[in-house]
Amino acid sequence: MQFDPLISIRLDLADREYQSGDILECEYQIDAVESEEMHAVEAAVLWYTSGKGDEDQGIHYYQRETRKSRHLDQPDLRVLTHFTTTLPNSPFSYEGTNLKIQWCVRVRILIQRDGPNLREYIHDQGFQLHRLPLLQS
Amino acid sequence: MSRQLIRILGKKRGSRHSVSSKFGVIGNVAFSLTLLLLGLISGVFFLLNLPGGVASWLLGIVILSFIGFGIQGLVTGLLGSRVGDGLRFSLIQNAHRFDLTQKSKAARRLPNVPIIDTLLMSPGNTQPWRLPVTTGKPIEIISVIAFFATWTMVSFFLVGYSINQYRTTNHSGWSWWLPTLSLLPSIGFAVWSGRMLARELKNQINIDPLKVEVSHQPIYPGQTIDVAISQGGALYVRSLRLFLVCEEVTSYHQGTDVRTETLEILREQVFVQRRFEITSKAPLAETFTVTIPPDAMHSFQSSFNCLQWRIVSVGRYRDYAEIRRGFSLVVHPLFEDADDVNNSSGDAHAV
Numbered sequence: 001m002q003f004d005p006l007i008s009i010r011l012d013l014a015d016r017e018y019q020s021g022d023i024l025e026c027e028y029q030i031d032a033v034e035s036e037e038m039h040a041v042e043a044a045v046l047w048y049t050s051g052k053g054d055e056d057q058g059i060h061y062y063q064r065e066t067r068k069s070r071h072l073d074q075p076d077l078r079v080l081t082h083f084t085t086t087l088p089n090s091p092f093s094y095e096g097t098n099l100k101i102q103w104c105v106r107v108r109i110l111i112q113r114d115g116p117n118l119r120e121y122i123h124d125q126g127f128q129l130h131r132l133p134l135l136q137s
Numbered sequence: 138m139s140r141q142l143i144r145i146l147g148k149k150r151g152s153r154h155s156v157s158s159k160f161g162v163i164g165n166v167a168f169s170l171t172l173l174l175l176g177l178i179s180g181v182f183f184l185l186n187l188p189g190g191v192a193s194w195l196l197g198i199v200i201l202s203f204i205g206f207g208i209q210g211l212v213t214g215l216l217g218s219r220v221g222d223g224l225r226f227s228l229i230q231n232a233h234r235f236d237l238t239q240k241s242k243a244a245r246r247l248p249n250v251p252i253i254d255t256l257l258m259s260p261g262n263t264q265p266w267r268l269p270v271t272t273g274k275p276i277e278i279i280s281v282i283a284f285f286a287t288w289t290m291v292s293f294f295l296v297g298y299s300i301n302q303y304r305t306t307n308h309s310g311w312s313w314w315l316p317t318l319s320l321l322p323s324i325g326f327a328v329w330s331g332r333m334l335a336r337e338l339k340n341q342i343n344i345d346p347l348k349v350e351v352s353h354q355p356i357y358p359g360q361t362i363d364v365a366i367s368q369g370g371a372l373y374v375r376s377l378r379l380f381l382v383c384e385e386v387t388s389y390h391q392g393t394d395v396r397t398e399t400l401e402i403l404r405e406q407v408f409v410q411r412r413f414e415i416t417s418k419a420p421l422a423e424t425f426t427v428t429i430p431p432d433a434m435h436s437f438q439s440s441f442n443c444l445q446w447r448i449v450s451v452g453r454y455r456d457y458a459e460i461r462r463g464f465s466l467v468v469h470p471l472f473e474d475a476d477d478v479n480n481s482s483g484d485a486h487a488v
Contacts, residue, residue: 049441053389053441058439090247092470094444096385099385099444
């Protein structure tokens with residue numbers, strides 16, 4: 001019996017509330033899968049819309065690693081990986097009626113099991129991007 | 138097998154797909170590739186056996202459109218797929234790197250926030266910025282003109298055809314009285330649309346447009362700005378009301394249609410004046426303040442979704458229909474290197 005791989009994502013702030021211009025630090029790790037089965041890992045910081053309208057998406061940060069692109073001294077794609085990015089000034093997280101804007105760190109892995117076909121697994125870790133406190137006039 | 142076939146032939150219901158989105162991407166790419174190859178192959182044959190006259194132009198245009206649509210379909214198909222995520226990100230990053238215009242810099246500083254478009258906005262008379270009108274009735278008027286012109290032409294054609302048939306035939310068949318019967322509704326449509334057009338044109342010609350000017354653009358949440366309104370002409374105004382409005386505008390596909398829904402999430406009356414007269418010697422000129430709520434969301438714009446701020450005027454005039462106009466405001470988010478809120482963009486000429 002084979003289990004689905006486990007993808008764990010950890011953000012540096014426990015409350016996952018960031019302000020524009022903050023540095024987001026993130027770690028992710030993959031488990032319950034053999035190293036040889038791993039084909040590629042993609043990590044992205046992005047926002048997407050939900051609600052009544054069709055989905056829009058904006059990618060702020062993106063990295064992709066494959067077995068070929070990895071250094072020879074650490075070819076395992078499952079190991080704890082760390083990245084940082086400075087969050088943009090917009091768009092902020094928004095919870096409206098017909099429109100919602102959500103930020104997340106998304107890790108997508110491609111796995112090759114039982115044959116040539118690749119299978120993807122995606123895990124999101126949401127966070128909030130807020131505005132700076134109001135300036136006192 | 139039949140289950141597989143049903144899944145392939147499945148369709149999209151709202152935002153849910155009954156089949157994997159891969160089928161759509163593969164189909165799109167395959168179709169575009171076929172179109173491109175067809176265009177290229179027929180282009181080679183076309184160049185080898187170049188026909189003369191108008192046919193060559195027509196054929197050339199068709200072949201070029203095949204190539205153009207093929208390339209466009211391939212690019213959008215690949216960018217729209219998951220494979221395109223990294224490619225799209227890389228393209229955007231590189232485009233920003235080489236585009237040194239101010240517009241691009243501003244867009245990069247505030248992604249998905251509309252920037253102040255100096256082409257649409259002009260300096261005002263009493264305040265630095267005059268706001269562009271976002272909702273007039275140009276499309277309605279053009280539609281009414283097209284409707285009126287179509288039915289007038291149909292009516293004239295039917296009159297001419299009926300007279301011609303009446304003169305030349307023996308009046309026994311359907312040939313003359315069927316078009317004559319159709320005359321009545323077509324003339325009715327023409328008269329009705331003509332009256333509607335006359336009323337719209339009367340409103341447009343006789344009522345001077347309301348001008349709205351603001352002291353600052355862009356505006357930040359919590360900021361208070363001065364708003365000046367002015368209107369000329371000779372009018373008796375039953376009421377003039379102005380609202381600060383925030384709207385969520387969402388577009389979605391329903392089958393092959395694209396529908397757009399607008400939902401007002403904030404509507405705050407900022408100005409009202411009743412029963413007054415505007416004359417050429419005493420035009421309307423008022424100034425008042427508007428405060429953007431401190432917890433307000435900034436303006437947002439993407440392909441299918443938008444959050445927009447506007448000042449909406451609703452005017453009721455004697456002898457005229459109610460007139461509504463919208464004036465676009467841009468609310469920017471506060472961020473660390475934003476200009477000082479109080480004097481950021483008071484001068485329209487500095488941008």
